[in-house]
Amino acid sequence: MAQTKTPTFIHEIESLVSDKLQVVSYQWLSRNYMVSANEAKRVLQEFVQKHDGGLEVVYALSGWLKSKDPNYDIRLVTGPKLAEAQQEFDGDCSVQVYSVQASIPKDPAMLRNAEFVQAEELFKQPSSVDNCLRDYRFCEISNSFVTRKVDGSTVVSAAPQSKSAVGEGPTKSNTVQKSPKSIAHDSIDKVDAKPQNVIKEAKSESNGVGNTVALDNINKSIAEKEKALPLPTGKKKVPADKSVSVARGSLASFWGGASAKPKHCTPSVEYNNTVSNPAVSTENVQTACEEECDSGIDDNQIVSVRRSSNRKRRVVFDFSDEDEDDVVNLASPDFPNKQSSQDSRQDDKNTSEKTTLNFDSQEENKSRVKEERETDQKAHLPLGDNVSAISKCTNTGKSSSEKLQSCAPEARVNKDSVNNAAPCSPKRRKVMKTRIDERGREVVEVVWEGEETEVKKPDKVTTKNTDSKTNAANSAPVTKKPPANSHANNGKGGNKKGGNKDPKQGNLLSFFKKV
Amino acid sequence: MGIERVQCDYVSLDETFEIGKEKYHGQQYCHIYFARLHLMRTLLYSLVPHWKPNFPVCTVLELEEGKECVIVGTLYKHMKLKPRVLDEYSKQKSVVPLVKPHNFMHSDDYLVLEDESGRVKLSGNIIPPEYVTGIVVAVLGKESGAGDFLVQDVLDAGLPPQIEFPLKSGEDKYVVLVSGLSVGSSTSNPLQFQLLIDHITGHLGDEKAQLFASKIVQVVFAGNLVEIPHRILNGQNLASEDFARMSEPIRELDILLSQIAAGLPLDIMPGPSDPANFSLPQQSLHECLFPGSSSYNTFRSCTNPHCFELDNVRFLGTSGQNVDDLDKYSDAKDKLEFMERTLRWRHLAPTAPNTLGCFPFTERDPFFIESCPHVYFVGNQDKFETRIIKGSEGQLVRLICVPKFSETGVAVMLNLRDIECHALSFTLDL
Numbered sequence: 001m002a003q004t005k006t007p008t009f010i011h012e013i014e015s016l017v018s019d020k021l022q023v024v025s026y027q028w029l030s031r032n033y034m035v036s037a038n039e040a041k042r043v044l045q046e047f048v049q050k051h052d053g054g055l056e057v058v059y060a061l062s063g064w065l066k067s068k069d070p071n072y073d074i075r076l077v078t079g080p081k082l083a084e085a086q087q088e089f090d091g092d093c094s095v096q097v098y099s100v101q102a103s104i105p106k107d108p109a110m111l112r113n114a115e116f117v118q119a120e121e122l123f124k125q126p127s128s129v130d131n132c133l134r135d136y137r138f139c140e141i142s143n144s145f146v147t148r149k150v151d152g153s154t155v156v157s158a159a160p161q162s163k164s165a166v167g168e169g170p171t172k173s174n175t176v177q178k179s180p181k182s183i184a185h186d187s188i189d190k191v192d193a194k195p196q197n198v199i200k201e202a203k204s205e206s207n208g209v210g211n212t213v214a215l216d217n218i219n220k221s222i223a224e225k226e227k228a229l230p231l232p233t234g235k236k237k238v239p240a241d242k243s244v245s246v247a248r249g250s251l252a253s254f255w256g257g258a259s260a261k262p263k264h265c266t267p268s269v270e271y272n273n274t275v276s277n278p279a280v281s282t283e284n285v286q287t288a289c290e291e292e293c294d295s296g297i298d299d300n301q302i303v304s305v306r307r308s309s310n311r312k313r314r315v316v317f318d319f320s321d322e323d324e325d326d327v328v329n330l331a332s333p334d335f336p337n338k339q340s341s342q343d344s345r346q347d348d349k350n351t352s353e354k355t356t357l358n359f360d361s362q363e364e365n366k367s368r369v370k371e372e373r374e375t376d377q378k379a380h381l382p383l384g385d386n387v388s389a390i391s392k393c394t395n396t397g398k399s400s401s402e403k404l405q406s407c408a409p410e411a412r413v414n415k416d417s418v419n420n421a422a423p424c425s426p427k428r429r430k431v432m433k434t435r436i437d438e439r440g441r442e443v444v445e446v447v448w449e450g451e452e453t454e455v456k457k458p459d460k461v462t463t464k465n466t467d468s469k470t471n472a473a474n475s476a477p478v479t480k481k482p483p484a485n486s487h488a489n490n491g492k493g494g495n496k497k498g499g500n501k502d503p504k505q506g507n508l509l510s511f512f513k514k515v
Numbered sequence: 516m517g518i519e520r521v522q523c524d525y526v527s528l529d530e531t532f533e534i535g536k537e538k539y540h541g542q543q544y545c546h547i548y549f550a551r552l553h554l555m556r557t558l559l560y561s562l563v564p565h566w567k568p569n570f571p572v573c574t575v576l577e578l579e580e581g582k583e584c585v586i587v588g589t590l591y592k593h594m595k596l597k598p599r600v601l602d603e604y605s606k607q608k609s610v611v612p613l614v615k616p617h618n619f620m621h622s623d624d625y626l627v628l629e630d631e632s633g634r635v636k637l638s639g640n641i642i643p644p645e646y647v648t649g650i651v652v653a654v655l656g657k658e659s660g661a662g663d664f665l666v667q668d669v670l671d672a673g674l675p676p677q678i679e680f681p682l683k684s685g686e687d688k689y690v691v692l693v694s695g696l697s698v699g700s701s702t703s704n705p706l707q708f709q710l711l712i713d714h715i716t717g718h719l720g721d722e723k724a725q726l727f728a729s730k731i732v733q734v735v736f737a738g739n740l741v742e743i744p745h746r747i748l749n750g751q752n753l754a755s756e757d758f759a760r761m762s763e764p765i766r767e768l769d770i771l772l773s774q775i776a777a778g779l780p781l782d783i784m785p786g787p788s789d790p791a792n793f794s795l796p797q798q799s800l801h802e803c804l805f806p807g808s809s810s811y812n813t814f815r816s817c818t819n820p821h822c823f824e825l826d827n828v829r830f831l832g833t834s835g836q837n838v839d840d841l842d843k844y845s846d847a848k849d850k851l852e853f854m855e856r857t858l859r860w861r862h863l864a865p866t867a868p869n870t871l872g873c874f875p876f877t878e879r880d881p882f883f884i885e886s887c888p889h890v891y892f893v894g895n896q897d898k899f900e901t902r903i904i905k906g907s908e909g910q911l912v913r914l915i916c917v918p919k920f921s922e923t924g925v926a927v928m929l930n931l932r933d934i935e936c937h938a939l940s941f942t943l944d945l
Contacts, residue, residue, distance in 0.1 A: 027718060037718040058945065060710075062720040070937035072727075072928065074714050076706075077944045085944060094721035108943045112709045116770075123770045123807055141717030141729040143520040143778055149810045 010047045017055060017100055025099035028115045031122070038140060044097040056104045058111065061085055063093025076111075078104055518717070518729040520779055523688050523826045523931065525733065531881045532796035532818040534874055544868035546877040548589060548649075552630065554883055555651035555861070556587045558672055563587075566670050567655055576632035578658045586664070587653045588630035590637075590646050594844065596621045597870075619843055620644060628654060628664065639666040644846040645856070649865035672861040674906030677887035681827040688931040690825060691715055691734045691939065694834065694894030695919030697788070698771070699764025700742035703921035707941045711926060712771060714939075716778035732931070733825055734775055737894025737917050738786020738834025740800075741768055765790070769805045776811035783814075784821045786834035786895060794872035795836060795864055796820050796881055820863055820882065828931050831888035835895035837864035838916075840871045851902050854893055854914045858884065858904070889934055892917055892927075899925050899938050 013029070016022045030040035048057050057079045065071045065088055076098055077085040086093060099111055122131045436442055563572055563585055572585045596619040626637040626646055639656060646652075656666040693711065697703040713719040717728040741764040747757050775781050785791030785800050792798055797819030802809035809816070817823075822831045841853045844866060857863055863882035867873040887910045896916035904912050913934040918925045924943075929936040 027713065030718075060719055062714065062724045065940075071940055072937060073940045073942060074710055074719065075942040075944055076710070081944055094724045096719075096721060104945055108945045109704055109706045111945075112706045115709070116705070119770055119774070123773065127806075127810060139717050139778060140722075140725045141518045141520050141778065143522075143813075145522060145813075146777060146779075147812045148777075149812075 010043065010050065013044070013047050013100065014051065017102055021102050023099050023101040023105070023111050023114050025111065025115050026097065028099075028118055031118055036140070041096045044100055048097055048100060054102070056101050058098045058101070058104070060096050060098035061089065061093045063089040064091065066090040076108070518726060520717075521686070521688055521730050521732055523732045524824075525780060526824040527815070527817070528822040528824060528829075529799075529818045531879075532820050532822070534796070534798060537874065537876060539875065542875050542877055544873070544875050547868055547873070547875060547880055550876070550878065551649070551862070551880040551883065552589050552651055554880060555672060556630075558861070559587050559651065559653045559670065562670065562672070563653055566653070567668070570655060574632045575628065575630050575635050578635065578664065580658045580660065583655070583657045583667075585653055585655050586628060586630070586635075587651065588628040588634075590648060590650045590652060591627040591629060591634070592624060592643060592646060592648045592844065593627060594619055594621060594624045597844070618846075620846060628652075635664045636662070637666050638663040641666040641669055647841060647845045647866050648869045649867065650860045650862065652860075671859050674858055674904075674908070674910045674912070675861050675884050675887040676908065677889070677906070677910040677912075678827070678829060680889060680911065686932060687730050688826065689731045690830075690890075690929045690931060691731055692737060692832075692892055692894075692915065692917045692927040692929065693734065693920050694737035694786070694896075694917040695739045695921050696736065696768070697739055697742040697919070697921035698768045699744075700921060703742070704924070704943065705767075706943060707924045708771060708920070710941045711920070711939075712774050714941075716775060731779060731928070734779060734781040735821070735830075735832070735892075736772075736781065736783045737821075737832055737892060738784050738819065739788045739895050739919070740783060740786065741765055741790070742788050742921075743790065765804055769807045772805060772814065773807035773811070776808040776814040778813075780813040781808075781815070782817045782821065782823070784817050784832070784834050784894070785819050787836055791819070794874050795867060796874065797834070822888070826931055828890065828934070829886065829888045830890045830892070831863075831884070832890075832892040832894065833863065835893050836871060837866075837882075838893045838896070840864070840866045844870060849900060850893070850896050850916045851900050851914045854891060854916070855902075855904050858887065858891065858912060887912060889913060890915065890929060895919055898923065899927060901927070901936055903934070 013024055016024050024044070026037060026040040026044050029035070029044065030037045033040070035043070048055070058076050059079065059082050060074065060076055061082075062074045063072070065073045073089070075085060082095070086095065101111070105111065125131055560572065563570075567585055570583055570585050572587070575586060575588060578584070578586070598619070624643045626641060626643050627634050628637055629635075635658070637654065637656075638659070641654065650671070652672075653670040654664070654666045655668040655670075656664050659665045696708060698705070698708070710719065714724075715728055715731050715734060717725045719725075720728070743761055743764060747753065747761050753761065772781065772783070783800060785797040787793075789797075789800060790804070791800055799816040799818050802814075802816055805814065805816070808814045819836075820831070820833045822829070824830070837857065838850055838853045841847075841857070842850070845853075847853050847856070857865070861884045862880075863884055864871055864873070865882075867882055868875070887906065889911065890913045892915040894917045896918055898916065899918045900914075900916040902914050904914060906912070911934070913929070913936065915927055915929070915936060917927050920926060924941040926939040926941075927936055928939045
C-alpha cells in the first residue's frame with residue numbers, strides 16, 4: 001500500500017517545498033501521511049532523485065568517526081558537503097535524506113519548526129487519544145513494555161500499538177485511525193497556507209503602495225486591521241515570504257489579494273456609512289460615492305484609501321451643504337489622476353530599472369478603475385490643468401529615494417488613522433441619528449449600529465465589492481473627490497510622492513483647508 | 516522489519532537522597548558533621564591497624580609534643596580568599612587580594628583537623644590544594660613545638676566495597692547519559708535535541724543504526740533540563756505574559772521528553788538551573804510539570820544525587836554541583852580527578868554544608884558512599900571525559916564527565932556489558 005501511495009506523496013511534497021516553502025523532514029512526512037519513518041525517508045530519497053535542482057537537501061549521516069576515541073556521530077549535512085562529510089566517517093555510515101526544502105535556513109533550528117509545530121499539535125490532543133506521537137507506531141523499534149496512564153486512573157497498555165508497528169496487524173489499526181488525523185493535518189495545512197497567502201498579498205500590495213522601506217510598517221498596520229483573520233503560523237513564514245512575494249508580485253496575486261483582503265478590511269468602514277445612510281438621505285449619496293471611490297481604489301491601496309475615506313466622510317458630514325461645491329471642485333482632479341497614473345506607468349516603463357511587476361499591476365488596476373470613472377465623468381470634468389499637475393507629481397515622485405522617505409511616514413500615519421477610524425466611526429453614527437422628525441422634534445437616536453453593521457456586513461460586502469466599480473462609475477461626485485485630494489497634494493506637497501500616495505496627504509490638507 | 520527494544524532490570528536506590536520525613540526545625544549543620552565524623556571515624560579506626568599498626572590512636576586533646584600518633588578528624592580548610600558574608604558588612608576595605616574568577620585558592624591556605632575535643636593546625640606532608648573542608652581523614656604525625664601537628668602520612672577512607680559486577684552476558688546494552696539540555700536557553704539548539712530523540716528512539720538512520728539504537732535501554736538526563744530566563748526570576752511579581760515565558764521551556768521539554776518516554780525508559784535528575792530546590796539533595800521534579808511524559812511508566816523523575824542499578828550494574832551520578840564546588844576550593848588536573856577523590860574520601864559532596872547548599876539532616880549524612888558504584892557520572896561539565904579507576908580491593912569504576920549537551924551536542928553512551936563508553940555526538944554542518 002505504501003508503494004502505491006508514493007507518487008501522490010511526491011507530488012504533494014513538491015508543492016509543499018516549492019510553493020509553501022516548508023521544510024519537509026522525514027519525521028514530519030511520516031506523521032503527516034501516516035507512514036513509517038523508514039518509508040518516509042525512502043519517499044524523500046525517491047523525491048530527491050527525481051528532482052534535481054531548485055532544492056536543498058539535508059542528509060543525516062550516522063556512524064563511527066575516524067577518531068582515536070570511539071565517537072558515534074550523527075550529523076546533518078547539506079548536499080554539497082555530503083561527500084566530504086562521508087570521508088570523516090569510519091567505514092560505511094548510513095546516509096539518508098533528513099529533509100527537503102527550498103533553501104537552507106540561516107538558523108538550523110528552523111529545520112525542525114514544522115515538525116515541532118506538528119508534534120505540539122499532536123501533543124495537545126486529549127490524553128485519551130493515542131496518536132502517532134504517543135505510541136511511536138512509525139518507529140522501527142518497538143517497546144512492548146511501555147504503558148501509558150490515561151486520565152490518571154486507568155492504565156492503557158500502549159503495547160499493542162507499539163507491537164503493531166512491527167507486523168501487518170498494526171497497519172490496519174493505523175489506517176483506521178489515520179483518516180481523521182490526516183484530515184486534521186490537512187486542515188492544519190490549510191491554516192498554515194492561508195496566512196502565507198495573506199501575507200504575500202499584503203506584501204504585494206504594500207509594495208505597490210510604498211516601496212520596500214514602508215513594507216514593515218504597512219504590514220504591521222494591515223496585520224492590526226486584520227486581526228479578524230487567523231494568522232497562526234504567519235510569523236514564521238514572514239521572513240521566507242518576503243523575498244518571494246516581493247519578487248513575484250504578479251498581477252494575479254495582486255488581484256487575488258485585492259479581492260480577498262479588501263473584503264475584510266473595508267467593510268468596517270463602509271458599513272458604518274451604509275448604516276448611517278438611511279438617516280441622512282442627502283449625505284447618503286456622497287458617502288456612498290466615497291465608499292465606491294474607496295472600494296475602487298481599494299484594489300490599489302487599502303490602507304491609504306481607507307484612511308482617506310474616513311477623513312473625507314467626516315468632512316462631508318460636517319459640511320454637508322458645502323459638499324457639493326467641494327465635490328465639484330475636487331472632482332476635477334480625478335481625471336488627471338488616471339491619466340497621470342497611466343503616464344506614470346509609461347514613464348516607469350521607459351525610465352526605470354525600478355519598475356517592478358507590482359508597480360505595473362497596481363497601476364493597471366488603478367488605471368482600469370479610473371478609466372471607468374473617467375468614462376462616466378468625462379462630461380462633467382475639465383481635464384487640462386489637473387493632468388499637468390498630476391503628471392508633475394508623478395514625475396517628481398519617481399526618484400526612488402524620495403518615495404521611500406515619503407512612504408515610511410505615510411505608513412505610520414495610516415496606522416494611526418486606522419486605529420482612530422474605528423473609534424471615530426461609531427460616534428459619527430450617533431451624531432447622524434440626530435434629526436428633526438415630522439413633528440418638528442429633535443430626535444436623537446442612539447443605536448448600536450456596530451451590531452447592525454455586523455449583521456448587515458455579509459450582504460453589503462458582497463454587493464459592494466462586486467458592484468463597487470459599477471457604483472463608482474455611476475456616482476459621479478464621489479469619484480471626483482479622491483482625485484481632488486490628490487490634486488491638492490500635487491499642488492502643495494506633490495513633489496514628494498508618487499501618484500499613489502498623493503491622495504492621502506491630499507485628504508489631510510483638504511480637510512484642514514476646509515475647516 | 517521491526518526490532519524489539521532490548522530490556523533490562525532497573526532498581527532505584529534513591530531513598531537515601533530523599534528528604535522524606537525529615538523536618539526542618541531550625542536545626543544547624545553540626546548534626547551532619549557529627550554524623551559524618553562518627554561514621555567515618557569508625558571506618559577509619561578499623562583501617563588504621565592495617566595502615567600503621569605500631570602507632571597509638573588518640574584525639575586532638577590527647578596530643579603531646581613529640582609523641583607520634585594517629586589522629587582522626589574532620590578537615591577544615593582555612594582560605595583567606597573564601598568569600599564570607601561578614602566581609603560584606605565590614606566597613607573597612609579588605610586588604611585581601613582579588614579573587615581569581617572561579618577559584619578561591621591561595622598559597623597561604625592551611626588545613627585544620629578537628630574532632631569533638633579540639634582542633635589543631637596541620638603542617639608538613641599534607642598538601643592543602645588537594646583537600647577541602649569536610650573530609651574525614653586519619654593523619655600520622657607529631658605535634659611540633661609551635662603547636663602545629665606535623666603530618667607524616669595521610670589516610671583517607673579509600674574506595675568503598677563494590678558489589679560484584681554481573682557476569683558478562685555478551686549482550687550489548689547501552690545507557691545514554693545526557694546533561695545540560697537547557698531547553699529554552701539561547702545557546703541550546705533544539706534541532707540537536709530533536710536528533711538525539713530521533714536517534715535513540717530509532718527513527719533516524721538505516722537499519723544498522725536502528726539496530727544499534729534498539730540496544731539503548733535507558734536514558735538519563737543529568738540536570739539542567741531547562742533554563743528559565745534570569746530576568747524573570749527576580750522575586751518580583753510576574754506579569755501574565757511572563758508566566759507563559761516561564762513555563763514555556765518546561766512545556767517544550769515535556770513534549771520532547773514524552774517522545775522519548777514513548778520509546779524507552781528515561782530518568783530525569785534536577786540540576787542547578789531546574790525548578791527544584793537549591794540545596795542538595797535536590798528532590799525529584801514533580802510530575803505535574805510534565806503532564807505528557809509522566810503518563811508513561813517509562814518516565815521517572817529522580818533526585819539529584821541519583822543512584823540506581825541496571826542489570827545489577829550500579830550507577831551513581833550527580834548533576835555536577837559537587838564537582839563544580841570542589842573545583843572552586845581545591846585543585847586537580849581534571850574533573851575526573853575530583854570525582855576520583857570523592858570516591859576515595861567516600862563522600863559525594865564533602866563541601867556540602869560548608870560551601871554547597873545542603874539540607875540539615877540530623878540523623879545521617881546522605882552523601883556518604885557506602886557502596887562503590889560501577890559507573891559514576893557527573894553532569895554539566897565542559898567536555899566529555901572518562902576513565903576507569905581501580906580500587907585496592909579490585910573495584911573497577913567508570914568515571915564519566917557528561918558534557919553540557921546544549922553547548923557541545925555530545926551525549927555519552929555506555930555499554931552495560933563492559934562499562935566501555937563513547938561519545939554520541941550530534942553535529943549540524945549546514
